[in-house]
Amino acid sequence: MRPLLLSLLLFCSAFTQAAIQTREMPYTGPDGTQLIGYLAWDDAIAGARPGVVVVHEWWGLNDYAKRRARDLAALGYSALAIDMYGGGKNTQHPDDAKAFMSAAMASSEAAKERFNAGLELLKAQPQTDPARLAAIGYCFGGKVVLDMARQGVPLAAVVSFHGALATATPAMPGSVKAKVLVEHGAADSFITPQQISDFKTEMDKAGADYRFVELPGAKHGFSNPDADAHKGHGLDLGYQKAADERSWADMQALFQDVFAK
Template structure:
């Protein structure tokens, strides 16, 4: 097959300019708190594509959460890492992280409002197909996206990675509209076996479209390459390349199936 020099130059130029675009976007929660979103999309894709909210770990909106937004953009999604703490704050100290998390979860309605504010921001982006929306969350963020599914927030699907599973607001029959995927480490000491059993029973009773994956040998934080550093702080966290890659592949299949169904 023969290519013209002009054609090759045009193709090379297109590849050179097609890349992941990112920007920080300020927004405001219902309670007036200033929030910061981190938005990512692939400018090589024309038109709208499904949107995915990313909810950070208990550390806050840090580089890891932003990286996951870029990873999702590379898969072809319109991705927004949202801010659940306000001012885009984050920390490396467990005591601060616990304080931030507890404050964010103290009022379930306020937490939902903060998530919804981020979801609304994602909908406002020109690249987002507002009929196909999902959310993924890590650790604290895993609990957040599960709670949003429990409360019937209009999402097609949610994915929890090493998330907290216990909740004060349980799903009831018919309340879960989103498909649900939970990726959980079998050796996660921060989530009790009873929490796992109760979540499974809850989702079955609610009639949810629900999948639970137990990743052998994986501990809490298994997706985050920086997790091992926190062992020095006495936290039972550990990165697992195998569990990270397997859970990411599970998520890709899940989101594709979910959004394909929504498109029909």
């Protein structure tokens, strides 16, 4: 019984030690801006696995973006929540968020370079298979990942959760290499019906492989349980558990598809 008991104890010890690991990853943008990423992975998985970039909401690289990186790690991915603002800064006030976002998006080329700096950091990690990459984004981050797809960044898939759809640089025929999934709240007052129509027309003309999902009754921010806390600023936001779970399941199905090939 003693050898069996010892084996059992060793197994249990190894099991309990295996867990989601996280690490802050300082890196430098092409313009010299100091950025801080947040890497998450499951150390119970041996070898490289697909990598997913997470792009934060307009609030900045906060706990929610980091939580989503951990959620992806729990699904078996190497996930990096990147920093689009610099210094890992974040806020809870919409005026600050608007200023941060406006500065980050002042130049589409600079935004692409900052995204790519994070992507290269993720690719360089030993946990990441650099040939299997995707990106997800929330709100502001949803627009970022859609713009990366428009500009032909080599990703297998991008997923936008309650992201902005309008762009000053629409996709050209053949430019979109990634499969595109848009998870949109049907009650999102931030996005107009015309913007939805324009986005679909743009994707059709570009020949993109995309799917646009409208989630009944869901408002902007539907995936974030903290969304309701921002209503005090007069923002039409709201968490919806059903939409959160449905959109996350849709993302998983897409990743299983693109990474199985």
